[in-house]
Structures are given as C-alpha cells and as structure tokens.
Amino acid sequence: MASNRPAPEAPFIPAQRETETFGYGDHRTDEGPWEEWNPTEDSVRPVRGRHRVAKQRGGLARSSTVLGVGVIAAVGAGGMASAHTGKPPVSLSMPDLPSVGSLFDDSSASDAARATTPTLSKVGVTSADSDRSGNAGEALRNRIMAQAEQQQSKADSKATAAALADAEKQSAAAAAKAQKEAAAKAAAAKEKAEAAAKKKAEEERLAALAKEYKLPVVSYTITGTFGQPGSMWSSGYHTGLDFAAPTGTLIKAIHSGTITQAGWAGAYGYRTVLTLDDGTELWFCHQSSIGVSVGQKVSTGDVIGRVGATGNVTGPHLHLEVHPNGQATGIDPAPWLRDKGLNP
Known part of the structure; x- marks a missing residue:
C-alpha cells in the first residue's frame, strides 16, 4: 500500500539570540x-x-x-x-x-x-500585587464605612436640630401662653382696681352730695311709686313718689334753688315748685300749708311747707315729682334721689 509523501524539512538556520530573556535571569x-x-x-x-x-x-x-x-x-x-x-x-x-x-x-x-x-x-x-489589591479593598471598605458614619452623623445632627427647633417652638408657645395669661390677669386686676376705685369715688361723691341733698321729710312711709297704674290718676298711672306722713310734718328743700311756683294746683292741692340751678323742677304737692313765696332763694334743708291732704288724695302725704329741664313729663324720683346719695 502506498504511503503519503513526507513533507520536506525546512533548513535549520540558527537565529541570533536576543540579549534579553523572557522572565528568567539567563538563557535557557x-x-x-x-x-x-x-x-x-x-x-x-x-x-x-x-x-x-x-x-x-x-x-x-x-x-x-x-x-x-x-x-x-x-x-x-x-x-x-x-x-x-x-x-x-x-x-x-x-x-x-x-x-x-x-x-x-x-x-x-x-x-x-x-x-x-x-x-x-x-x-x-505577585504576592505584593495581591497585598496591594487587598489593601485597596480594605481602603475602599474603610472609605464606605466613613461615608456611612458621616451620613449617619448628618442625620443625627438634623434630628437634633429638629428636636431643638421643636423644643424652642414649644417653649415660645408656652411663653406666649404665659404672657397672655399674665396680661389677662393684669387686665382683670386692673379692671377690678378701677371698679373699686370708681366705687370708692362714687361713694365719696354721694357722701359729698348727701351733704348738699336731703330727703324732703324725716319720718315717712312710701305708699305710692312711679308708674303704678290706677284709675284715680288722670294719666292712668302714678306720676310721682308718695311719702305718707302725719298732717303738719315739715317739708324741707331737697337742694338749693329758687321757688318758681307756690299756690293751689287743682288735683295737686297746694303745690310748691323748686327750680334747681340745672333747670330741674321739684314739685311738692298736697301740702296743708306753704311756707315760701315765688322768687325766694332757698338752701338745702330749708322748710318750704307742711304735709297735708289737699287735692285728689285718700290721706295725708307728700307727692313728689321730678321734671328735668322743666319738661311736662316727669321721671321716677327714686333713682334720681339715689343718684344724689339719698335712699328713699
């Protein structure tokens, strides 16, 4: 059996050896x-x-x-x-x-x-490269841990700052509330003090007026009040304040002023009108006698007449009316007397 022809061998030519070797100290x-x-x-x-x-x-x-x-x-x-x-x-x-x-x-x-x-x-x-790689990994790990700690520190700082801000806010709110309560208490105390001072001043004023104003009779009983309804009064209601007292009881001037009327007045019987300096007219009605004349100046406490039962009456008493500025319709005499420091 025929075989393959062998391949020709290439001639051997020695090559120039390089001066440097690959990875070894000398030639191999x-x-x-x-x-x-x-x-x-x-x-x-x-x-x-x-x-x-x-x-x-x-x-x-x-x-x-x-x-x-x-x-x-x-x-x-x-x-x-x-x-x-x-x-x-x-x-x-x-x-x-x-x-x-x-x-x-x-x-x-x-x-x-x-x-x-x-x-x-x-x-x-080499082993040195392995060590450097390990050191690089350790350095990277340390850097990551440092960054994590820094971020955690920042988060803790923010939380602390938020807590401090919240505490300051609560403290400010508490301070504002306390200040408001203190202001309210101070205002209440001031109002109370002002009320007390006002009351004291009013008492002093009334005490001073009491020296200038006097009740028309000393011993009496209130038998009729202002506004009391009844058919016996032409207006349909009582227009004054009645001081019941025995006939002949002295009637005194409530305040200083001028006598502007003195005489018979129909249903009012014998009546005396005392006009004060502010224009207020005081009517003293149903007198048994009149002790002053028109134009006469009187002072507080001067006798101007006596209690009687003249005119439209059911018994002896003094009928007192108050007409501010001389107006025809009178007002309730009781509050007016109390305003002058008198308690009828």
Missing part, C-alpha cells in the same frame, strides 16, 4: 532559537490516504505560537490591571515550564505537566 536552551517554518502548497497538500505533518524540532514551532498568545494575553491583562488600579505597570514573569513542547504531547506525562502548570490568568501576579 529550551527557549530556542528555533527556525521559522513557512509551509507551502506542496508541503501541506495531501497525496493519498492518511497523511500527517512531520513534527518540527521537538514541536517547538506550535509551542512558540501558543507561547506568543500567552505572552500577549499576560501583557494585556497586566495593562488592564495597571489602567484599572492606576498603579505603575509591574513586570511579568513566566512560570518555569519543564518543556513547552510537552503541551502537545499525547502522553500521560504531558497531562500531568499541564495539570501542574499555572494558568495564564495568574501569570505576572
């Missing part, structure tokens, strides 16, 4: 130099049946390709790490491989070697 014989293999159409096209490509020296051609890819990946990883961490690039080192060509060996020894070979993701990573 298993790193090359190697010859460059440039396959052609004749060398790779199969003739008939099964075929295979002859191994190059120790299979180092394919190993160099794989090694180049690993170097590029390692260098790229180192660059990305440097760009990510912002640190200066670190030198890369390759692991101590027993035989690069053994990576393509079909034997179980190659499998064992591959199992013990470090992965490219760990190529060039």
Whole structure:
C-alpha cells in the first residue's frame, strides 16, 4: 500500500539570540532559537490516504505560537490591571515550564505537566500585587464605612436640630401662653382696681352730695311709686313718689334753688315748685300749708311747707315729682334721689 509523501524539512538556520530573556535571569536552551517554518502548497497538500505533518524540532514551532498568545494575553491583562488600579505597570514573569513542547504531547506525562502548570490568568501576579489589591479593598471598605458614619452623623445632627427647633417652638408657645395669661390677669386686676376705685369715688361723691341733698321729710312711709297704674290718676298711672306722713310734718328743700311756683294746683292741692340751678323742677304737692313765696332763694334743708291732704288724695302725704329741664313729663324720683346719695 502506498504511503503519503513526507513533507520536506525546512533548513535549520540558527537565529541570533536576543540579549534579553523572557522572565528568567539567563538563557535557557529550551527557549530556542528555533527556525521559522513557512509551509507551502506542496508541503501541506495531501497525496493519498492518511497523511500527517512531520513534527518540527521537538514541536517547538506550535509551542512558540501558543507561547506568543500567552505572552500577549499576560501583557494585556497586566495593562488592564495597571489602567484599572492606576498603579505603575509591574513586570511579568513566566512560570518555569519543564518543556513547552510537552503541551502537545499525547502522553500521560504531558497531562500531568499541564495539570501542574499555572494558568495564564495568574501569570505576572505577585504576592505584593495581591497585598496591594487587598489593601485597596480594605481602603475602599474603610472609605464606605466613613461615608456611612458621616451620613449617619448628618442625620443625627438634623434630628437634633429638629428636636431643638421643636423644643424652642414649644417653649415660645408656652411663653406666649404665659404672657397672655399674665396680661389677662393684669387686665382683670386692673379692671377690678378701677371698679373699686370708681366705687370708692362714687361713694365719696354721694357722701359729698348727701351733704348738699336731703330727703324732703324725716319720718315717712312710701305708699305710692312711679308708674303704678290706677284709675284715680288722670294719666292712668302714678306720676310721682308718695311719702305718707302725719298732717303738719315739715317739708324741707331737697337742694338749693329758687321757688318758681307756690299756690293751689287743682288735683295737686297746694303745690310748691323748686327750680334747681340745672333747670330741674321739684314739685311738692298736697301740702296743708306753704311756707315760701315765688322768687325766694332757698338752701338745702330749708322748710318750704307742711304735709297735708289737699287735692285728689285718700290721706295725708307728700307727692313728689321730678321734671328735668322743666319738661311736662316727669321721671321716677327714686333713682334720681339715689343718684344724689339719698335712699328713699
């Protein structure tokens, strides 16, 4: 049976060894130099049946390709790490491989070697880099914790400020309430004091007036009041205040003034009109006798007549009427007398 034609071997040309090595302190014989293999159409096209490509020296051609890819990946990883961490690039080192060509060996020894070979993701990573990565993580954690503590401190400060503001607001409200209550108490006390002062002043005024005003009779009984209804009065109601007393009881001037009328007045019987300085007229009616004349000046307490039963009466009494400013219709004499400090 015919076999495939073997591929021609490329001539071996020693290469100039580089002055620098990759990852080791000196030159290693298993790193090359190697010859460059440039396959052609004749060398790779199969003739008939099964075929295979002859191994190059120790299979180092394919190993160099794989090694180049690993170097590029390692260098790229180192660059990305440097760009990510912002640190200066670190030198890369390759692991101590027993035989690069053994990576393509079909034997179980190659499998064992591959199992013990470090992965490219760990190529060039030193313990110092691991420490720096751990320190960076710890620094990031510390920075996050510091930020969290700062935010918590700000939140606590805001809560404290809010509590202080609320306390100040409550204190201001309490102070305003206390001030309002104090003002109300002060106003009430002032009003009470003013009322007391007013009452005292009124008492003093009435005491002084009592010296100027006197009741018309000393011993008497009130038998008729102002406004009392009855058919015996032409107006339909009583128009004055009746002081019942025995006939002949002295009638005195309530206040100083001038006698403007003195004589018979029909239903009023004998009547005397005393006009005060403010124009108020005092009518003294039903007298048994008159003791003054028109135009006469009298003072408080002067006798002007005597109690009788003349005119339209049912018994002896003094009928007193008060007419402010001389008006025809009189007012209730009782309040007027009390205003003068007299209590009929």
